[in-house]
Structures are given as structure tokens and as C-alpha cells.
Amino acid sequence: MRGDAVTPSRPVDTPAPAPKRQRPASDPKVLRLIPAEFASRHLVLPLRRTGRTLSVAMADPSDAALIDDLQFLTQFEIDAVGVGEHTLRQRIDRSYEAATTRGSGRAEEAAGAPPVEADSAEASEEPAVRLIDDILADAVRRGASDIHFEPYESELRVRYRLDGRLREILRPPFRLAAALTSRLKILADLNIAERRIPQDGRIRMPVADRVIDFRVSTLPTLFGEKVVLRILDRDRQAFDLEAFGMEARAERALLAAIAQTSGMVLVTGPTGSGKTTTLYSALARLNTPEANIMTAEDPVEYSIEGINQVQIRPKIGLTFATTLRAFLRQDPNILMVGEIRDRETGGIAVKAALTGHLVLSTLHTNDAASTATRLVDMGIEAFNVAVAVKVITAQRLVGRICPDCRVETSYAPEILSSVGLEAGRRGQGAFYRGAGCDSCDGSGYSGRQGLYEVLPMSPAIRRLVLAGASSEEIERRAVKEGMITLRQDGFAKAGMGIATLEDVLRETPA
Incomplete structure (x- = not known):
């Protein structure tokens, strides 16, 4: 049944029956036919299901396009019921809040049938387009x-990663999975x-008012394809090293290193720790008409305008190593290697750093001190590591x-003491x-903050690398020279009210 065939059962401004007669919150399965996010945005509330018909309260029951969307979303015929906007908004909030409190956690699969395979025509239907655009x-x-x-x-679950944490947003009916994918x-x-x-x-x-890039990855799973989109919003991402909130000495050491014309600057950390943002911020600072980057x-x-960027394609032989070799024939000043994954790539990068090029790259290690030993373990000569890395x-x-x-x-003194803090000291x-408030959607968080550990390659550190010292020995020497460790930087930011102590302890090595 299409939207233009729907006849509203009541005028728009006529109040609907009292909630206790329509019982909008009594059956969580009916509520789950329309996700709370969709209901709030479009001012619709499912009331009851009779056979293949779903009664839905709407602020504008003559909105044929919205009725079409509801039919596609729920796979039911829609009986539109006019309700005043203010009353409807209150009932939507009250109904979904009550359903959440009762723990209604599963979306109903409307007809009990398996999902259908969607072709390009179905995926291009207006309701699928609008729902994806909305999300x-x-x-x-x-x-x-x-x-x-x-x-x-x-069921189909949609989640966002907000401030580093995954949060469930809505559960459309499972039969929509193929069309949306x-x-x-x-x-x-x-x-x-x-x-x-x-x-x-x-x-x-x-x-909205800007162009956004989304990186898309699909993965076949037991019940269909999972799709993950990484949002790449340049307008929200400020590539400015001096806005990172680094400790002053650490920031000076990093800025001094990237100001040199040769050598290697390394950024390390697990996936999702912001390494790429740090490298891009360094490149933004170095991006001048005089530099070939x-x-x-x-x-x-x-x-990035003004920078020659190459997408690695291992399947056709375009690896980090082969690309680096090609770069060296292109009269470069500054090279950025997304990741040093093997001895070959590391060896070429170190050689480039030793022959008049500034090289920026990343590794996966737990801390700064273990990065130098990791390169040596890869098979790169300790002498070259000690000289090249800045x-x-x-x-x-x-x-x-x-x-x-x-x-x-606050925390009990014994808890603080167990992690090396003293309750009586200033800032601790x-x-x-x-x-949790409206500004942060109840999460208690607003954005993310970096924690940093910057290790300059001093003469004493170089000697330790040449001598084959352990990462623990290198870290002790670096701390003696003034390096702030990841955990120490985290404690400082926790004391300033920027981060929670729990997050710092969870994310940083002891």
C-alpha cells in the first residue's frame, strides 16, 4: 500500500486516545518496529499491530513520503493517526524510555522470514536512500x-564509535539488512x-554544509555482510601539533626533530591511537612550496594539497618497500611511510634518513623505548638506528x-598508592x-585527548642502543634525562580534569 492511498483516520490536530487505551508502551515488540532515533527525528510512534497493519501516531498523517519510509522500514501497511506535535513528542519520549527500562533489547523480525537478497534497484529505492542518508x-x-x-x-544493529567507545544507536528490522548493505x-x-x-x-x-569522506569495509559474517564506515571529516580534524596538549618539553623535542632536513621521526602506538593524525600534523607544518613531500x-x-600521496596496493606489487625505492628517484625532501612492517621497508627508510632525507613513519610498540630495540630486532644495524633516529x-x-x-x-589513599600516586601531593x-548531560548525550565525554611520551635520541641513548641495551634500560635513562612517560602524562591530565584516572590506567603501560 503506497502513501497516497492512506486515509488519515483522524485530523492532524485531533488528540489521539489516551495512552492507556492505545497502550503505546505496553508492547516493546511493537515499539521496536520503529527505532527510537527514527521516531524522535520524524515524530512517529507505533501504537498497535493488527494483522499486517501497523497503527502509527504521526504529527502529519498526510506525509506520503514518510508513510512510504515507514512501510519500507517496518514491512507493514500503515494506518496513520494524527496527534498534536507537543503531545506526540512527550509520548515518544515516555514510551521508548519505559521500553528501555524494561530491558527490551531485541528487535522484532517483522514477518519471521529470512532476509532477501537486495539488488541495485531495491537498494536505490527512496526509503533505503533516506535511511542511509539519515544515519x-x-x-x-x-x-x-x-x-x-x-x-x-x-536483527540488524547499528552502532557508532563515539569518543573511542562503541554505542548502539538503533536496530532496524533484519529484513532491511540486505537493502541497506x-x-x-x-x-x-x-x-x-x-x-x-x-x-x-x-x-x-x-x-550538511560540507563534503565528507567515508572509508568502507565489508566483511562476510554468519548472518550477512557487516559493513564498517570510518568517517574522515577534515573540518573536524585539526592538523596542528601545537594543539595536541603535549607537555612543553616533549612538544619542543618533537618540533625540533621535524625541523631538521634529515633523520627519522617515529610515532608508535596501537591501532586507533592517533598515529596518522600526528604524522599528518607534522606534514602540514612541513608543507611548503620549497619541499617535495x-x-x-x-x-x-x-x-592533502601540495603532497604527493601514494596508496599502497600489495596485490599488484606496490608495497611500502617498492614505493620507497621509487620515491628515492623522485628528488624528495621529506618522506612519510605509513608503517614499517618488515626489515626491507625499515632498511630502506633508515638508509633514506641517513642520506639527506627527513623520514616520518610509525611502528606498533608499547612505548617509545622499545621502538629502537624493535628496529634492531628486525635486522637493522644498531649503528644505523642510533644515528638515523632523531x-x-x-x-x-x-x-x-x-x-x-x-x-x-576521589579515591582511597591505598588505591592511589597502588598506582604510584600520593593523595597528599598537589595535583594528585x-x-x-x-x-553525563545533554551536551554529551549522557556519556560523560566530549571528544578525545592524546597522551604522549617523547624520547629524543640523546648521545647517552645512542650509546645504549649501540651497546644492545634493553628497552627498560633505555627508558630509565630517558626518564633520568626528563622524559615524561605515557602514564605520567596521563596522571597529569587526570589531575587537570581532562581525563579520568580509570581511562589513563587502562590505556597506558605500567
Whole structure:
């Protein structure tokens, strides 16, 4: 039944029957047919289901396009019921809040049938287009870094990664999974007929008043394809090293290293710790008309005007090592290697750093001190490592406490003592957390904050590397020379009310 065939059962401004007669909150399964996010945005509330018909309260029951969307979303015929906007908004909030309190956690699979395979025509239908557009726009508005579309046996779950944490946003009916996945694959120029192997693509589309890039990854799972979108919003990402919140000495050491014309600057940390942002920020500072800057990346996350960026493609032989060799024949000044993964890549990068080029790259190590020993363990000569490397930065990301709901919290002295803190010392007696408010959607967080450990390659550190010293010995010497460790930087930011003590302890090595 299409929207233009729907006859409203009541005028728009006529109040609906009292909630106790329509019982909008009595059956969580009916409520779950329309996700709370969709209901709040479009002012609709499912009331009851009779056979293949779903009664829905609407602020404007003559909105044929919205009725079409509801039919596609729920797979039911829609009986539109007019309700005043103010009353409807209150009932939506009250009904979904009550359902959440009762723990209604599973979406109903409306007809009990398995999902259908969606073709390009179905994926291009207006309701699928609008729902995907709504989700992408909402994720960008909230500042999410990733969107997850996850099919399970009888439901589809959509989650955002907000401030480093995954949060469930809505659960559309499972029968929509194939259509929504196909829509995303069409936008990313992927093969919608291929569901057996992972695929990677990219979407560029206008959202609000700007153009946003989305990196798309599909993965075949037991109940369908999971799709993850990484949001690459250049307008929200400030590539400015001096805005990172580094300790003053650490910032000076890093800036001094990238100001040199040769040598190697390394950034280390786990996946998702902000290494790429640090490298891009360094490149933004170095990007002048006099410099020939070349990058080898997998993948290229942001396009930067004035920099020659190469997407690594191992399947056709375009590896980090082969790309680096080609770079050296291109008269470069500055090279950025997305990651040193093996001896060959590391050896070429070190050689380039020793022959008049500034080289920036990343590794996966726990801290700064273990990075030098990792390169030696790869088979790169200790002498070359000691001479080429100028500075090593280790980093982590933690949630930034929401300033609008920040409250003081305290810990027992024995707890502080167990992690090396003394309650009586200045800056270590009080800590903070976010209580949750409207500004942060109740999460207690607003953005993310980096923790940094910057190790300059001093003469004493070089001697230790040449002598084959352990990472523990290198760290002890670096701390003696004034290096602030990741955990120490975290404690300082916790004391300033920027991060929680729990997050610092979880994310930093002891």
C-alpha cells in the first residue's frame, strides 16, 4: 500500500486516545518496529499491530513520503493517526524510555522470514536512500569516528564509535539488512553481487554544509555482510601539533626533530591511537612550496594539497618497500611511510634518513623505548638506528571529560598508592569524571585527548642502543634525562580534569 492511498483516520490536530487505551508502551515488540532515533527525528510512534497493519501516531498523517519510509522500514501497511506535535513528542519520549527500562533489547523480525537478497534497484529505492542518508548525517553530527552495520540471526544493529567507545544507536528490522548493505556498496562503488569476500571502498558525499569522506569495509559474517564506515571529516580534524596538549618539553623535542632536513621521526602506538593524525600534523607544518613531500600510505586517509600521496596496493606489487625505492628517484625532501612492517621497508627508510632525507613513519610498540630495540630486532644495524633516529613519540587516546558535567571524584589513599600516586601531593588528591548531560548525550565525554611520551635520541641513548641495551634500560635513562612517560602524562591530565584516572590506567603501560 503506497502513501497516497492512506486515509488519515483522524485530523492532524485531533488528540489521539489516551495512552492507556492505545497502550503505546505496553508492547516493546511493537515499539521496536520503529527505532527510537527514527521516531524522535520524524515524530512517529507505533501504537498497535493488527494483522499486517501497523497503527502509527504521526504529527502529519498526510506525509506520503514518510508513510512510504515507514512501510519500507517496518514491512507493514500503515494506518496513520494524527496527534498534536507537543503531545506526540512527550509520548515518544515516555514510551521508548519505559521500553528501555524494561530491558527490551531485541528487535522484532517483522514477518519471521529470512532476509532477501537486495539488488541495485531495491537498494536505490527512496526509503533505503533516506535511511542511509539519515544515519550517515547523524553520525557526522554527533562526531562519530566509525559506523558499524552488524547483522545477527534475527536483527540488524547499528552502532557508532563515539569518543573511542562503541554505542548502539538503533536496530532496524533484519529484513532491511540486505537493502541497506547494497546501498552502501553502491555508494562505495563495490560489487553488490559479491558477498563471499571482504571488499574495501570509499564514499564521498555532501553532509550538511560540507563534503565528507567515508572509508568502507565489508566483511562476510554468519548472518550477512557487516559493513564498517570510518568517517574522515577534515573540518573536524585539526592538523596542528601545537594543539595536541603535549607537555612543553616533549612538544619542543618533537618540533625540533621535524625541523631538521634529515633523520627519522617515529610515532608508535596501537591501532586507533592517533598515529596518522600526528604524522599528518607534522606534514602540514612541513608543507611548503620549497619541499617535495611524498607519502606511502595504506590507506590514504586524507588528501592533502601540495603532497604527493601514494596508496599502497600489495596485490599488484606496490608495497611500502617498492614505493620507497621509487620515491628515492623522485628528488624528495621529506618522506612519510605509513608503517614499517618488515626489515626491507625499515632498511630502506633508515638508509633514506641517513642520506639527506627527513623520514616520518610509525611502528606498533608499547612505548617509545622499545621502538629502537624493535628496529634492531628486525635486522637493522644498531649503528644505523642510533644515528638515523632523531626522536620517538609513543601515544594513546583517552576520552576527554565533558566540561559541562565534570564532577570531582576521589579515591582511597591505598588505591592511589597502588598506582604510584600520593593523595597528599598537589595535583594528585582530586580527580574528575563526567556525570553525563545533554551536551554529551549522557556519556560523560566530549571528544578525545592524546597522551604522549617523547624520547629524543640523546648521545647517552645512542650509546645504549649501540651497546644492545634493553628497552627498560633505555627508558630509565630517558626518564633520568626528563622524559615524561605515557602514564605520567596521563596522571597529569587526570589531575587537570581532562581525563579520568580509570581511562589513563587502562590505556597506558605500567
